[in-house]
Amino acid sequence: MTDTARTARTGVPERPTLDGLEETWSRRWQEEGTYAFDRTRQRSDVYAIDTPPPTVSGELHMGHVFSYTHTDLIARFQRMRGRTVFYPIGWDDNGLPTERRVQNVYGVRCYPSLPYDPDWAPPSEPVDDAARKNPTPISRRNFIELCERLTVADEQVFEALWRRLGLSVDWSLMYTTIGPVARATSQRAFLRNLSRGEAYQAEAPTLWDVGFATAVAQAELEDRERPGAYHRLRFHAPGGREVLIDTTRPELLPACVALVCHPDDERYADLVGTTVRTPVFGVEVPVRAHPLADPAKGTGIAMVCTFGDLTDVTWWRDLDLDTRVVIGRDGRLAPEPPAGVPPRPYAALAGQPVNGARRTIVEQLTEADDLVGEPRPISHPVKFYERGDRPLEIVSTRQWYLRNGGRDTDLREELLARGRELRWVPAHMRHRYEHWVGGLTGDWLVSRQRYFGVPVPVWYRLDDAGEPDWTQPLTPAESALPIDPSEDTPPGYDESQRGVPGGFVGDPDVLDTWATSSLTPQIVGGWERDPDLYRRVFPMDLRPQGHDIIRTWLFATVVRSHLEHGELPWRTAELSGWILDPDRKKMSKSKGNVVTPMALLEQHGSDAVRYWSASGKPGTDLAYDPAQIRIGRRLATKLLNASKFALGLGAADALRAPATEPLDRAMLAELSEVVATATTAFEGYDHTAALQATESFFWRFCDDYIELVKERAYGSGAGADSARAALATALSVQLRLFAPVLPYATEEVWSWWRYGSVHRAPWPTTYEVGRAIQGDGDPHLLRLAADALGQVRRAKSERKLSMKAEVPLAEALGPAALLDQLTLVIDDLRAAGRIGKLDLLPDRTPELVIACAF
Numbered sequence: 001m002t003d004t005a006r007t008a009r010t011g012v013p014e015r016p017t018l019d020g021l022e023e024t025w026s027r028r029w030q031e032e033g034t035y036a037f038d039r040t041r042q043r044s045d046v047y048a049i050d051t052p053p054p055t056v057s058g059e060l061h062m063g064h065v066f067s068y069t070h071t072d073l074i075a076r077f078q079r080m081r082g083r084t085v086f087y088p089i090g091w092d093d094n095g096l097p098t099e100r101r102v103q104n105v106y107g108v109r110c111y112p113s114l115p116y117d118p119d120w121a122p123p124s125e126p127v128d129d130a131a132r133k134n135p136t137p138i139s140r141r142n143f144i145e146l147c148e149r150l151t152v153a154d155e156q157v158f159e160a161l162w163r164r165l166g167l168s169v170d171w172s173l174m175y176t177t178i179g180p181v182a183r184a185t186s187q188r189a190f191l192r193n194l195s196r197g198e199a200y201q202a203e204a205p206t207l208w209d210v211g212f213a214t215a216v217a218q219a220e221l222e223d224r225e226r227p228g229a230y231h232r233l234r235f236h237a238p239g240g241r242e243v244l245i246d247t248t249r250p251e252l253l254p255a256c257v258a259l260v261c262h263p264d265d266e267r268y269a270d271l272v273g274t275t276v277r278t279p280v281f282g283v284e285v286p287v288r289a290h291p292l293a294d295p296a297k298g299t300g301i302a303m304v305c306t307f308g309d310l311t312d313v314t315w316w317r318d319l320d321l322d323t324r325v326v327i328g329r330d331g332r333l334a335p336e337p338p339a340g341v342p343p344r345p346y347a348a349l350a351g352q353p354v355n356g357a358r359r360t361i362v363e364q365l366t367e368a369d370d371l372v373g374e375p376r377p378i379s380h381p382v383k384f385y386e387r388g389d390r391p392l393e394i395v396s397t398r399q400w401y402l403r404n405g406g407r408d409t410d411l412r413e414e415l416l417a418r419g420r421e422l423r424w425v426p427a428h429m430r431h432r433y434e435h436w437v438g439g440l441t442g443d444w445l446v447s448r449q450r451y452f453g454v455p456v457p458v459w460y461r462l463d464d465a466g467e468p469d470w471t472q473p474l475t476p477a478e479s480a481l482p483i484d485p486s487e488d489t490p491p492g493y494d495e496s497q498r499g500v501p502g503g504f505v506g507d508p509d510v511l512d513t514w515a516t517s518s519l520t521p522q523i524v525g526g527w528e529r530d531p532d533l534y535r536r537v538f539p540m541d542l543r544p545q546g547h548d549i550i551r552t553w554l555f556a557t558v559v560r561s562h563l564e565h566g567e568l569p570w571r572t573a574e575l576s577g578w579i580l581d582p583d584r585k586k587m588s589k590s591k592g593n594v595v596t597p598m599a600l601l602e603q604h605g606s607d608a609v610r611y612w613s614a615s616g617k618p619g620t621d622l623a624y625d626p627a628q629i630r631i632g633r634r635l636a637t638k639l640l641n642a643s644k645f646a647l648g649l650g651a652a653d654a655l656r657a658p659a660t661e662p663l664d665r666a667m668l669a670e671l672s673e674v675v676a677t678a679t680t681a682f683e684g685y686d687h688t689a690a691l692q693a694t695e696s697f698f699w700r701f702c703d704d705y706i707e708l709v710k711e712r713a714y715g716s717g718a719g720a721d722s723a724r725a726a727l728a729t730a731l732s733v734q735l736r737l738f739a740p741v742l743p744y745a746t747e748e749v750w751s752w753w754r755y756g757s758v759h760r761a762p763w764p765t766t767y768e769v770g771r772a773i774q775g776d777g778d779p780h781l782l783r784l785a786a787d788a789l790g791q792v793r794r795a796k797s798e799r800k801l802s803m804k805a806e807v808p809l810a811e812a813l814g815p816a817a818l819l820d821q822l823t824l825v826i827d828d829l830r831a832a833g834r835i836g837k838l839d840l841l842p843d844r845t846p847e848l849v850i851a852c853a854f
Helices: 021-032 062-080 096-106 129-133 140-165 180-195 250-255 310-318 354-367 409-421 427-438 513-517 520-525 531-537 547-565 597-604 606-614 626-648 662-683 687-714 718-738 743-753 766-771 779-798 816-833
Strands: 046-048 084-086 108-110 136-138 199-209 221-236 242-247 256-261 275-277 284-289 301-305 376-385 393-402 423-425 459-461 504-506 540-546 570-576 807-814 835-842 849-853
Touching (some): 046 062, 046 531, 046 540, 062 084, 062 570, 062 597, 062 606, 062 662, 096 108, 096 140, 108 140, 136 140, 140 597, 140 606, 180 199, 180 513, 180 520, 180 547, 199 310, 199 376, 221 275, 221 354, 242 301, 250 256, 256 310, 301 310, 310 393, 409 427, 513 547, 520 547, 547 570, 597 606, 606 626, 606 687, 606 743, 626 687, 626 718, 626 743, 662 687, 662 718, 662 766, 662 779, 662 816, 687 718, 687 779, 687 816, 718 743, 718 766, 779 807, 779 816, 779 849, 807 816, 816 835
Parallel strands (some): 423 570, 540 570, 807 835
Antiparallel strands (some): 199 393, 221 242, 221 376, 256 301, 275 284, 459 504, 807 849
């Protein structure tokens, strides 16, 4: 038996209020399983949502409220349309953001070489800046336990906010990306990628975040405008010729391996194939040609270093250049010079951080008279990890990669084809996907040199010298997952063989958080864990997400599903925009313009905040507007009061009775049009259009129809019965139209006079409304009556009279056909306007005019 059968009527309260509805109904919905997924239904009856798991390393903000409300609107609509909605919620709790938060909150740093201390306890009070600058070293296991402890506390705060907002998720389906199910799913998918040759290891130049001490992927980069300076350096060619180059990174001079010009640049054509000597170090480097060299940039010839930026990597690879790496993983110059670089001039640079080395090399260049002029200040884009605070370096490391079309034309075309199969809301977002896929320059780097994440599930044999054999990784059986190679042993080995020659060593890295988040459909759908559930929900119906992570979450999920299943993971992707501050700037923590939602939910009520969220269309940015939130609260309050008034007229007992009077039939005919508009809009994922149509009608219903009909409804007889029947149908239908947006107010009103939950009630249909109309209904008749009543009200207002003031005589002028229509509602008009006598004067004016005499 569902909650629809269990929940009894509560009766109309004396003073309806929005206050306290969240606590009451959130508890009731949970107790009664209002939003529980029914896994006995067939796939055709299921609507499955791949809900974004928010990162729990900080606070939720209004952008989360905005986008998650959009998802909830669709979930509620589909549920009322008769689908059982698979609507899970998860927490993305592993990865770098969580580690950084733990370091800052507790003032600790992970040192994997330290032994586990079961008695260690974190500080009981928040630490200060001094403790953060001098963190306490703890073991990897202690650090991971601390991450788990903090994420649990953060998740409780997040859950409280989501429940208050009224998300209709099934909380029994909650998961975390660091939980055992997610770990096993992520490792299983990786091992299958490995077995098919889609995952591979390579020693290669890697984008490296010095602050986090880990590699990062192309999808996690962002350009930030930073001040810099062009330094003009003098290289020396044979015969005394000078070759000038401009660089913003003179500290990489000892890593220089070539100069590169464009093949068509006549200025340097005679140099191509020769060598020049670097300033300060005197190292012979070749001059080569490459089409990526820009003749219009700087002097037209560039210094290639290993590695200053991604273009350097391209030149190095395409031209098969030497490698001279000088910057280490710690962001400092190596203590020893690379091969071929004289140690004496390099000694001044050894061990220095990048900025210090830059100052030193400028001094050396000046002393050698190889710095031409003064450095020229510029502002230029610099690559950062999206969550980092220091510019990225490029270092050579061994990493795991997953094929994503960046180096495989056939796979790239297959993934582009997947994008064309997907329904995009709005449609133009597909171009962002295609632009990203078409611009990939390499495969997906999925390993991270961190601790709190899903471990790479492999080990390596150690040879007799204790060196690992990278070419033949040892893998576990899928039945053993999840595993941690730092604690578990590979098949055929025991713990005593860890780290010794002839034994084994575990891979120390973890998988990129996106490598797990890209499997959310498989994690929540029960892939290889619950086949019955999986066939009912996969592929899913909807992926809702922000447009800014098309390149990461959406694309990565398409890649994983394509490689594993040969199909899309969902049918539709709905993209939300950003939340802007009142100055139309994107809200972000770094800008200090973020508004946290809980205070707004408590001040205005969740329905009001949801109303503001629903006013933003998919894919469109929306400005944070407190005034719009206040409008939402007024709407929810009006819904309570108007419903109380209608039910006080006896509407509750008139449901399903026919509406016989012309005005009542006209109102319902217009309502039928609203139902059709709202339904079509929701089916097209345009919740904003659905809300606009519903809200616009609601205010006409309150301001015009109720005012016109209430005198008749107070009475008795057929006319009163018709009014009450129309009020009952209109109230029932409008509550369900508003239910996705205003779940608390609509549920409260529904409980006064109907059984069950409005959120389990069927979505209204034009057939249902039409069935309540006896005969035909003309929507224009309600508008005509509203126009006439409005003129009477204006006349009273101009004379500063009460709306209850009597009008002894009024005249209605206009085309005869129009006045003939007006006669159908003349009694309601006279009663609502308190008009003593109303004369009809046809064909005196081209449009309706109501003249009042006082």
